[in-house]
Amino acid sequence: MAAIYSLYIINKSGGLIFYKDYGSAGRMDTNDSLRVASLWHSMHAISQQLSPITGCYGIELLEADTFDLHCFQSLTGTKFFVVSEPGTQQMENLLKVIYELYTDYVLKNPFYEMEMPIRCELFDINLSQVVQKDRVALLGR
Amino acid sequence: MPPAGPRSGDAIFASVERVNAELFTLTYGATVRQLLTDLEEVEEVNKQLDQMGYNIGIRLIDEFLAKSNVSRCVDFKETAEVIAKVGFKMFLGIAATVTNWDADGTCCSIILDDNPLVDFVELPDTCQGLYYCNILSGVIRGALEMCLGRDIAPYLKIVTDTQYLAFTKVSMKTEVTWLRDVLRGDDAYELQVKLLKQVPEEYPYKDDE
Numbered sequence: 001m002a003a004i005y006s007l008y009i010i011n012k013s014g015g016l017i018f019y020k021d022y023g024s025a026g027r028m029d030t031n032d033s034l035r036v037a038s039l040w041h042s043m044h045a046i047s048q049q050l051s052p053i054t055g056c057y058g059i060e061l062l063e064a065d066t067f068d069l070h071c072f073q074s075l076t077g078t079k080f081f082v083v084s085e086p087g088t089q090q091m092e093n094l095l096k097v098i099y100e101l102y103t104d105y106v107l108k109n110p111f112y113e114m115e116m117p118i119r120c121e122l123f124d125i126n127l128s129q130v131v132q133k134d135r136v137a138l139l140g141r
Numbered sequence: 142m143p144p145a146g147p148r149s150g151d152a153i154f155a156s157v158e159r160v161n162a163e164l165f166t167l168t169y170g171a172t173v174r175q176l177l178t179d180l181e182e183v184e185e186v187n188k189q190l191d192q193m194g195y196n197i198g199i200r201l202i203d204e205f206l207a208k209s210n211v212s213r214c215v216d217f218k219e220t221a222e223v224i225a226k227v228g229f230k231m232f233l234g235i236a237a238t239v240t241n242w243d244a245d246g247t248c249c250s251i252i253l254d255d256n257p258l259v260d261f262v263e264l265p266d267t268c269q270g271l272y273y274c275n276i277l278s279g280v281i282r283g284a285l286e287m288c289l290g291r292d293i294a295p296y297l298k299i300v301t302d303t304q305y306l307a308f309t310k311v312s313m314k315t316e317v318t319w320l321r322d323v324l325r326g327d328d329a330y331e332l333q334v335k336l337l338k339q340v341p342e343e344y345p346y347k348d349d350e
Contacts, residue, residue: 103204
């Protein structure tokens with residue numbers, strides 16, 4: 001049983017720069033993942049404007065029957081979101097940890113070009129460790 | 142678990158991995174020296190250092206935000222304070238103070254109490270025009286340029302591409318210059334940070350058009 005179905009990172013202009021799925025549910029091919037990313041980017045932007053509260057920074061959590069979508073947007077405009085099993089807790093923290101991994105292993109890689117798709121092995125390794133740890137913690141409860 | 146509040150520069154500095162300060166100082170010195178050899182003109186070196194700092198700044202800002210947990214600053218005054226109190230402390234382990242605000246709060250000075258970049262440096266006569274620490278001004282400029290303003294979403298209505306780029310890119314264009322430099326005979330290191338332009342908080346179009 002997987003708590004997290006998939007992880008997306010979108011750059012500030014709405015392009016998908018990282019996608020990874022975990023486990024069988026909600027698996028998507030490349031085209032679909034790109035579509036989800038750009039859809040989410042637009043919905044997130046629209047939500048900021050539709051919000052009755054001023055100073056809203058966009059959707060943070062979307063709850064559906066079969067999944068939850070948690071989104072975190074950094075102040076620089078990069079969005080991280082995970083699709084997970086409904087009711088999964090602690091996703092905000094996981095997203096923060098992923099953001100830190102991104103700053104350490106993606107942005108500090110001198111051969112990574114900003115706003116481009118992420119292909120950094122160190123990031124992949126550390127990311128899977130974090131997700132694994134998170135999964136173990138969830139199973140343990 | 143409630144979201145963690147902002148962390149102090151000291152706490153972050155203590156918790157991140159660091160390199161030996163002397164190694165850092167010498168590496169920077171070697172870089173500047175090499176630039177002087179390659180570019181020959183002191184003016185060009187100043188420019189290159191600023192550009193290198195800028196390239197660092199646009200990446201460094203995310204690490205800063207991720208590790209410091211600071212939230213959006215309400216105005217430029219707060220921004221300057223955060224740079225001085227948290228930013229400098231976190232990355233260089235030094236304290237800085239903000240003074241000399243102008244009347245409309247868009248220009249101030251950041252004064253460095255200490256500067257680890259210059260520990261062994263004496264400027265020779267041939268390099269009098271050199272801003273040895275120009276990389277720092279580039280870093281600040283780059284970092285501020287990447288921060289989005291309070292509202293960043295001008296695309297509920299489809300706008301033209303150029304408009305879109307102009308308004309999603311940045312919130313703070315700044316100009317950062319050295320006012321005082323101990324290496325050039327002054328009594329302190331003083332960086333002037335001037336806010337040139339901020340993306341307006343209103344959207345660049347009217348919804349009913």
